[in-house]
Amino acid sequence: MSCLSNPCEILVVGAGAVGGYFSSHLANQDNVRVSLVCRSDYDAVKSRGYEIISPKGNYTYQPDGIYRSATEYDRKADFILVCSKVLPEADVAEMIRPAVNSKTAIVLIQNGINIEAPVAEAFPDNELISGIAYIGVTRIAPGKISHTDGGTLKFGNYPKGLSEKTQLLCDMFNSNNIPASAHEDIQRIRWEKLTWNAPFNPVSVLTMADTRQLVNTPETCQLAKDIMAEVCAVAAAAGWEQKSDIIERQIEFTRQFRPYKPSMLADFEAGRPMETEAIMGNLVREAEKLSVPVPCSKSVYAMLKLRAKT
């Protein structure tokens, strides 16, 4: 770990279920110190740490440091892992700025597309790593996380390429039972994930249906395929061509998976803000920029945006 401090200092910002779960696997090693900025659950996590309920076994986890804000962080972060939802009202650059130093690699483990640019602009001299999580985790109480599915990560540098630090980050996760892979073209994978998120997240909210109902109703299954085809067309125009069988693979995956409420529906039902802009708004704006027609995605985006307010 030549390019890292010893111990390696990791700060997790936006430490909800995703941040809490993944960081729990890195903690409690001699050569890694994990700290978290944890606003709403500060008291619970400070006193009791995280409690994680998982089919792989329940456990508790006490981070090395807990802060209410990045301004309190007094170490030199090798990595800042941003695990918050991507919301227009959440300014990631401002959230992490007090903790960023010249050697900090900023790691965005977040949904959506075109989410990196504001951070890249705010910290032009820092390494920016884009990450994608495949996991089913929910915060069920302050400091309490329910892990139900998956738990893997993919990383790559923004806008593309693969650095030594990105590879080291993957190694750290892999050594700690979190399968993590490094990719030269992480944006292609971001678009691939969007082929699932763009149909199933908003359509679940607009119909109040889970994934099983969506794929088993012929009309909404076709709508999901139509939106996926639109995402693939925009991805290709943006230079990130998808595999030709991706649509049938995503549908088949969803059919085989247990009935599932996508995160947007879970957020909507709980009255929490949804990642409407990161997932649908950025898709529609990219399509417009590249002159790719996306009538189904645009319809769904328009209705989702209003539904969030009614």
Added chain:
Amino acid sequence: MSCLSNPCEILVVGAGAVGGYFSSHLANQDNVRVSLVCRSDYDAVKSRGYEIISPKGNYTYQPDGIYRSATEYDRKADFILVCSKVLPEADVAEMIRPAVNSKTAIVLIQNGINIEAPVAEAFPDNELISGIAYIGVTRIAPGKISHTDGGTLKFGNYPKGLSEKTQLLCDMFNSNNIPASAHEDIQRIRWEKLTWNAPFNPVSVLTMADTRQLVNTPETCQLAKDIMAEVCAVAAAAGWEQKSDIIERQIEFTRQFRPYKPSMLADFEAGRPMETEAIMGNLVREAEKLSVPVPCSKSVYAMLKLRAKT
């Protein structure tokens, strides 16, 4: 009224708010007898008649005859006015069959497109008149109707043309304070009405928003325009070209109108079945038949269909 009996016998079937309101204007004349088939509100209407609350003045109205079913009707109907919602489970032909005689003109005052064919097939020798109502009326209690807006009618023969009986029906309404016009091309007007119904009805349900919110949100206003353009394209392919300014007129009309919950949203909120197939299903099927792409309408239809079940 040479082609009609004296008195002229009118039977209203599916007598909810629309049937109750319009028939109230024809009743209580020497030369017209109005009877109603009124299933759910039979007891209330039989004992007290209809009570109509209207900005034009409140009044009560006692029909000449009230029946639980058309089988009880013992007169020879000149006109049967069908005012029910168009639902897959409601077989209009079976509902009216016992009351149809060789001289009966069947009048459908209903929403949607392509709703006449099943009735035309069931009664190939009867005159079939297609009617469109422009009115805001709601049944607020058994036998009690709240009238808020409008109250005009347009009629024409199916599939096209204009008969003496259609003209006489218009005359009867016009003589009784209901503006009614006769049209050679009633299908063109049906498609015109669909340019409003196809966007505002389903999108209001999917977003839980009223018309004011829909037109004042730029994205949903654009979606409404996109759906209207699709309806116009299908209408043109079906031979019913719409006027070039129809989209801006419909949007402007909706902007000027008071905030309004379209009938589908009112039905949805009350747990009643919605006219999903008559309005959206028939549009999408006609588009497919004529090979006109309607991605926005199809998206909305798919989600509405599932939403009705969740």
